Amino acid sequence: MDTNTFSQQMKRLDDRFKGGKKTPDSTIRLYYDVLVNIPGYAFAEVVKRIIISERNYPTPEDLLQGWRIYQIEHAEKMISEVPETDCEYCNGFGGLDVTKDGYYKFLVRCGECDNWERTIPNKRIPRWTVKQIEDAGYWIHKPAPPKKRDIQRGAIKDMIEDAFENISDEDIPF
Numbered sequence: 103m104d105t106n107t108f109s110q111q112m113k114r115l116d117d118r119f120k121g122g123k124k125t126p127d128s129t130i131r132l133y134y135d136v137l138v139n140i141p142g143y144a145f146a147e148v149v150k151r152i153i154i155s156e157r158n159y160p161t162p163e164d165l166l167q168g169w170r171i172y173q174i175e176h177a178e179k180m181i182s183e184v185p186e187t188d189c190e191y192c193n194g195f196g197g198l199d200v201t202k203d204g205y206y207k208f209l210v211r212c213g214e215c216d217n218w219e220r221t222i223p224n225k226r227i228p229r230w231t232v233k234q235i236e237d238a239g240y241w242i243h244k245p246a247p248p249k250k251r252d253i254q255r256g257a258i259k260d261m262i263e264d265a266f267e268n269i270s271d272e273d274i275p276f
């Protein structure tokens with residue numbers, strides 16, 4: 103999420119829990135470092151829920167926890183709500199199969215676009231740019247399917263589950 107979106111949402115928290123007294127910029131930056139990977143549209147929902155249900159100003163962990171709950175509840179919805187953008191590397195799919203030997207391959211989130219927010223919204227799956235893939239001695243196994251809309255949601259879920267099964271720390275060269 104960008105810093106503007108983040109500041110707007112933090113202001114809502116200030117209004118709710120601190121009577122509008124502004125949280126110091128240094129604190130905002132600390133929160134932002136922890137929460138930067140939450141998409142803006144999701145963070146707004148997380149903040150809204152905290153405003154409705156909590157009594158105290160949230161810690162970064164409270165907000166992360168809200169994001170985890172959001173992901174579980176919105177797994178299906180997220181696939182359709184985030185607009186697809188063009189990407190020449192993943193063709194809008196948001197994921198790339200990478201390999202070193204052409205045989206053993208695994209899924210990473212595409213580091214060249216934000217389509218993964220729609221299709222693979224799980225940050226445990228590494229996100230690599232093409233340069234990172236090449237620098238690590240990997241290559242993209244095959245072009246992603248030509249049209250994302252041909253991919254059934256079930257297939258995306260299967261791919262994510264496969265990725266979890268196959269992934270290990272040795273797979274991540276960074």
Ligand SMILES: [Zn+2]
Nearest residue numbers: 189192212215
């Ligand atoms: Zn991409």
